[in-house]
Every structure is written in structure tokens, then in C-alpha cells.
Amino acid sequence: MRTLLRRALITTVAAATVAVGVVGTAGAGQNKPNDVNYGPVATLSPAVGRDIDGRLVAFARGADRSLWYDTQAVPGVGWNGWRNIGTGQLGGKPVVERDADGHLVVFVRGTDNALWWRTQTDAGTFGPWVRIGGGITDDPAAGRNADGSLSVLVRGTAGSLWTWKQDGPGTPTGAWTDLGGGIIGSPAIVAQSDGRLVAFVRGGGDAVYVKTQAEASGAWEPDYTYLGGAINTPPVAQRGVDGLVHLFVRGLDNALYTLPQLEPSGTYGSYTYLGGSWTADQFATSRQADGRISVFGRGSNTAFWTVVETEAGSGSFGTPSSLGGRFSGGPAVGVNVDGRLQVFGVGTDRQIWSAAQREPDGAYAGFTITD
Template sequence: MNGDWLLRGRDGRLCVYLPSGDAVLCRAEPGPGGPWEAPRRIGGDQKLRPGLSVGVGADRYAHLVAWRPTGGGQSGLVHSTHFRPRLAPLDWSPVGHPDKKGARTGTPAVAVDARGRAHLFVRNADGGMSLLAQKEKGGWEPWRDLGGEGLQDEPAAVTGESGLVEAYAAADGVLLHWRQEKPGAQPVLDDRAEASVRPGTLRALATSAGHTTVFFTDAVSGDLCAWRPGGPPVALAAAAGPGPVAAVRCVIEGYDCTLLGQRSAGGRVAFAAYPTEREAAGAWWTESGPALADDAELALAVDETERVVAVTLSPSTGRLLLTRRKDEPGLALTAWQEV
């Protein structure tokens, strides 16, 4: 999965999106801290290929994008909108292919601008970045080639506090950044940094009114690094484990902090927090919960009471575990529970 697959909906309820074979399921909580609803299949009987991406806008509507088989070894992208966690998402709608037709080219990434328009970023067959953006009154703009070459499979997309859409992608020895200059404009490649990025570890987060930050694991040093365009990447700490990091902003002891989570090398969830955009302060890992399966993924969110929620999912076992921040000083968490 690529993006924030644990989301707080427009009605305040949390929802998770779960790949299951050739389908995607969703589960929602009826109320804060209560039992979760049973999984529901999204989009009817449409069969999907691996590589779900999820994005959410200021209106709290979730946008989902995935690949589907179209016959003859070819694939096409499909899109669905989920307006509220306890409602059924819309059926999957075909949105095409960055090269008009062909095989799956890479894992998509989705960001949603201030006007609720989804922007779908995906690597094309030439190894560059392609974009498909929704029109404000329905339908989609034509596919756009945003440039770049030799890109890794998974880009990261994010919406800044300004409502403008941004994207990050890694290539051999370099990290690239695209950004909209004004609402509705085509994102342009505006910065790059020397970096050796471990594939599949990009995670972007809006961190201030003027900046977004991308986190990644350095393929050479093994450090978890942060980069904001306009400066060099900064090492935060040794990565806790090999997989991607989850990130969310929250208030801890009255301070705006960035909370990071990652499955550790020992299999547990490791957390680290630091003052947002103050990487020089450093970050230190603290492990939590039981040991997880090797394929377990982690997501972080803030619920309607502004408490941090962490969820882990293991596709191989189907286990979904959840913990919430306790209503007390610091970052104490409740015991992990299966939902």
C-alpha cells in the first residue's frame, strides 16, 4: 500500500483499507474506541493487481487508485472515491494508462488538492513521472509527462498546507521533487538532492505552511533521513527496520511534533518523535507491542479527539492490531488489541 491507508473520515470515524488477494477491503469504526465493522469489499467484483494507493483531501474524502488486469498481460488504472467510512465507496472507474496501454508500470501515489481534485502520480514505461488530474467539475484532464528518468517503483505524493500538490520520487543517486506553483497548475520538477534511497521507503508529510518533508532510508548508511526541498537531506537516526516509515504530526506536551513509526528489525513497532522540522534535535526509537509478521505494515493517524492512533496490518495473517495514545502526559499508548 502507498499513502495513508488509515484515515479519519468526514464524520470523524476511522477507516482502514486492506488489500486481500485480488480485492481491496475497508473496515470502519462505528464510534471512538468501539468494535470495528466487518470488512467490506470495495468496488464490486472488479479484480485488482497489487499496489493500492490512497489519498485524502481537506474534505476528508478518500481517493483510492489501483491497477486492474485488462487482458493480454496488460493493465489499466482504476479510481474510487469513499465519502464516509460507514458508507460504501463508489465502484471502481477506469482512468486509463500513462502510456495509453501496456503492462503495469509502477505503484501509483495519490494527493488531493484544496478543491478536492485527486492527482494521480505513477511511473511510466520510459521510467519518468506521469500525472493524471481530476477536473473540478468531473472527469479527468489528459495524462501529462512530468519528466524524470530511471525512477523507482513507488513515488510519494502529498498536499501541502497551502492546498498545492507535491510529489517525490527517487532515481539512481538522486531524489526528485515536483510542485504545483498555483492551484490547478501542472506540477513541475523544481528541485533535486543527491541521495541513495532504499526502494519502497519514501513517505511525505506536510510539516509547515511553506514546506513538506519526505522521509526515506539511505541505501548506503541505513539511516532514516528527512529532506525538505531547498536544503540537503538530514539523517535522523538509524532506521529501525528495512521497510517504509509511517509519519504523522501531533501535539506532545504542547509542542508540534512529528511522530515516526516503523517495523523494527526485531519485528515490533518502533516509535520516535521530534519537534517538527527540527531534525537537529534528533530522534530515538522506542519499541512497542508484540512481534509482527515479516509483511506487516504500519499506519498512523490522529482521531477526532486528537489522539494518535497506530494500526498494523499483516496481509499474510489478516491480523489488524490497533493502539491509541492514552489521555495522559507523554506518548504513552494503550495495549495493542486485535480489531
């Protein structure tokens, strides 16, 4: 009955650009029960992807260590309700990527410290868990190769960076490769303008190192390149409209810094201070509809904050701006079919909250519970 009533309500507002609920902050007005009969009672940071039909899909690890997901009722509007599709096997947070056919694929570290995945079907549901194997210690990072196959980067039990790559687009099999090094925490992955994947890691002395594919969809270069710096959280990266990859890190002073390429698929410049006081949670990045890069993170006051490129392709960023809320982990960001960014996080009440831009490139509405 609740679902039918909600769908009837959604139908009346589907023509609108966005349905804005009661404006509030995460943790404020806790009017939802904290039990798994309602939703995921989430732990760790969520993940979000966009379905082939344009609907956002949010993923979270519940307190029961199962995978939960919720799909927008129609692109950009409302939610269908959370579904539990796990059996208590998640050892870390989910990571989502799209395969060559547009299906969402979820990767997780299992409680057995192996890599697992689950793939969306043509019907929009998800197939069974498939154990990829390996021995990993942190959350994976996933990216799509130029040929459409998926690659996953993980930290192995001995501290090396490993990659698992599909044998081909959409295939259920793949192979592991040891990329060496001694890394700390989860890696980051991004595609350069020439199609080659790039891996960023935190290495010895808390410095940043980068390793790049020797050719698109192929093997990786044998050596790491030292990028310096001193960081204390996993790095993230985003390619801008200018074709340059921009690295974002949290320094030992807890401020945000960025390091851009000097030319597309080329070498890197120097770090620029972007300020703020951030927690140890990993940042999230995306591009706005107008091409500007946006970075999201949890501030020391537990609210979400954002830093936005002043002009698309400029590589210059404004000062941190608060989005409000009270969160227990880092953010995830999705792009609605109309270009509006939507930020998701686990509130201090352990529910998933989100806030979407009121219009593309615009300000954000208040956080509401994602149900």
C-alpha cells in the same frame, strides 16, 4: 448476532476516550481464523483514512485480491466488521485520500496495471469501480490540490513519472500528464505551505529528486531538482507546523534519514541521520495533536518502530522507539477525531492489527486485531 453483540458492547464504552482490548503483539495469540469468511486475510500494507463523520476507515487487499474495508463503529471506538467490495482486481495496495466534499476516495493499481478508483457515497458506502486507465508499475500516491481536486502520481511502464488530475473538485473525469524522468518505485506527494504539490521520487543512482507544481493546482515545473542521497525504498514526506516539508528516506545502510526545507516552500537543507535498522517497506508519517511529526516503519525485527519530533517545529527528532508486534509489511497511520494516532499493519498471521495512543500525544496501547 456477532455484530449486534459487538455494537451493544461498544455502546457501553462509547463515552470513554478509547476502548483498549487485550494487550498483545501482532501474531501473538492467533485466536482468529485465517480465512476470507472472517476478514481480509490481508496481503500488502493497509491504508487508513478518516470519514467525514470522524470515524477511521481501514482498507486492505485480501488474499483474494479484493478490496476490504472496516469502519469504526463510532468515532474512536470499536469496529463494524470487514466488508468485501472487490472482485479480485487489485494488483497492489490501496491508497486513500479525501475529496473536496470530505468523501474518502480509494486508488489502486489494478491487475491490468491500470489506475482505478472508488469513491465513498453520502451514505458512507462506496460506489462502483471506475477505471482511470494508464499503464502503471507501482502503487500510486494521491494528494489534494489547493482547489480541492485530487492528483495522483504513478510510475509509468517506461519509468516516467505521470500525474492524473481531476478536471475539478468532485468531477469523475481528469487528464494524464507525463512529468518525465526515470524513476524507481512509488513516488511520494505532499502539499507545501503555499498550496503547491511536491513530488519526491527515487531516481538514477538511487538519489532523491523533487518536482514541484509551478502554481497551486496547476501545471508542474519542467525540471527535477536533485536532492542527492542514496536510498533503497520509496520516500515519504510530511509538512510540519513550521510550514517546512520534511522528507524521510531509508539509506543504503538501512537507517532512517530526514531532509527538511530551509524555509517554507523553499529549498532543502542537508540529510540528518535518525538511526534504526529498517526493512524495505515504505514509512508512514503524521502529526500528533501537539504538532510533532511522527514517523513509523517496520524494523529489521519485524516490529513497528516510531521516531518522534522532540518539539513541534524544531526539526529535531528522538531515537527510534519500538511499538512491538510482528508484521509482514509496512505501517499505515490514521488520526482519531480526538487527536490520538492509530497505527495499522498486517501481522504475520495475515490479519490487520492496530495500536492507538492511550491519549493524544501519549504512549500506545498494545496491538489488537481490527475486526
